[in-house]
Amino acid sequence: MRPLQHSLLSIFISAAALSATSGNIYVSPAGDDRADGSINAPIKTPSEALRRAREWRRLNSPEAADTIQIILADGNYTLSESLFIRPEDSGTSSSPTIFRSANDSKAVISGGTEIKGWGIAKNDPRIPNALIGKIWVADAPTKGHRIVETRQLYVDGKKAQRASQFAPGVMDRMIDFNTSDRTITVPNTDFDIAEANSLEMVVHQRWAIAILRVKDMRHDSKGNLVVSFHDPESRLEFEHPWPQPVIGGEKGNSSYYFTNALQLLDTPGEWYQDYPSGKIYYYPEDGSDPNKSKIIAPALETLVRIDGNPERKVCNVKFENISFEYASWLRPSMEGHVTLQGGFRLLDAYKLAVPGLPEKAELENQAWIARPEAAITVSNSSGIDFHNCLFTHLAATGLDYVAGDSDCNVTECSFTDIGGTAIQIGTFPDGG
Incomplete structure (x- = not known):
């Protein structure tokens, strides 16, 4: 009976190990987007890894039953377009989607060339x-x-x-x-x-x-x-x-x-x-x-764009131990840059010949503004967290929670060499 007991034990251990890693997608700068995403056959790009995770959730695959981890090996991931995270990428409180660096490394998501x-x-x-x-x-x-x-x-x-x-x-x-x-x-x-x-x-x-x-x-x-x-x-x-x-x-x-x-x-x-x-x-x-x-x-202005809508938010997507680097800011080369304050640029502004608006009779001037550009933008979301991440070499705002965001956390992150604001939260007025 002992051989049988050993065999059953081996089967149990193998099944447990498979279950523990079945929600992991491995990514490496030396990978191949046609690979299966296992630890020995990593894929190449974070966007392809996100697509794999999206399909698991769409099909209610067993891999989505627990946390889905997109594990980035050490190195640079140079983006050709923004990493776009949408409502279909949402996790749950018990099954979030986590982008993280492998072990003690710090993978770099970069917009530079x-x-x-x-x-x-x-x-x-x-x-x-x-x-x-x-x-x-x-x-x-x-x-x-x-x-x-x-x-x-x-x-x-x-x-x-x-x-x-x-x-x-x-x-x-x-x-x-x-x-x-x-x-x-x-x-x-x-x-x-x-x-x-x-x-x-x-x-x-x-x-x-x-x-x-x-x-x-x-x-x-x-x-x-x-x-x-x-x-x-x-x-x-x-x-x-x-x-x-x-x-x-x-x-x-x-x-x-x-x-x-x-x-x-x-x-x-x-x-x-x-x-x-x-x-x-x-x-x-x-x-x-x-x-x-x-x-x-x-070469890229926005590295990550997380974009839901009021009826269907992006939920429970997290980033751990990731470095976000080299985002551009090119607009002043196209149309200059005249600000009101806080980096909010003017769209139009002038002195009123006859003072007063319905809501403020003594107002003497009027202005319309737009928010600064950002390396990472988050809109209409819940549970979008950043932990132990580095934001550096970014030409405008680092991280922008634009509107409709709740229960989001930024913990133990570093912001350095930022052209504008490190973290921007909220909006005023509508469209601002």
Whole structure:
């Protein structure tokens, strides 16, 4: 009887082990999306793993009876599109879907793309003679049939400075802010802006900043520069009454600086992307060869989009020990960036000729806003949790619980190198 007892025991152990791992889907950067997703045959992408989990739930498969774990091996998972999680992906309180890194590793969900093939920039009249041989250039990577445009560049995990008029943290004072002809007057510059067709001006106005694409620059009778800008930001900047730059205030005039021109690329560590060629120029620190560094440009703005609706929410999806990295923010290159506060950009704003609204009789101005972009957005959900995750190298908001979300937890997570807000919650008004 002993052999039979041993056989029955072996069968029981094997069945128990199978049951314990039957809800696991294994993913690896070296995997294959045609594989079965077992530990010895992992699939390649988180999106395919999510589809497998969705099918288990749709078909009421035994694998969905308990927790479904999507287990990501160590490494980078570079997305070509946002990971879209929808109501059909919902788990339950007793059977959640969990994305987690394997063991003690930290898998990286990334929207970045590496820039390679650097060479010394030659025969470009915009580069001063003193810097010839020090500026490097590379073709922008492509995504589909289009070059990747970027406003952010990271060298060995450190954010590089866009080519700017002054050293980081240094600004100059404007001379005049003219709402009638929609111009800003500033001191004359010591650089040639004739070929700076992508030049931007960053204006500090009270508690907010504005990013304005320069349309034209001319000299006035005193030799100062009078600068005008493209719409829609020109209209917004000069029509919205609050906040606007200060001229003649107690602490002087508001400050500004110019950025985004090859003529401004004069400090080690700075970079610039040309338009429309897409070529990326970089002035390495310490004269190093950029081909020996890992240089990343974010190519995707939203890494994860969790999107339910009020009638059918996304429920019980969790992320554990995952790193979310390299999300882009490109909108200011298309339409500038004029904010009200908190990074909420203006859609329209102006002073009321006759004050008052039905709900507030003394109101003197009116504004409509839109929320900032985010690397991860969550809408109409319940039980969407992040535990021990890292959010880094993200150009706008890190994590945004937009609207209709409840019972969500963010615990023991780190947010670093975030361009905007780490966590944003809630919305106002409707559509905001």
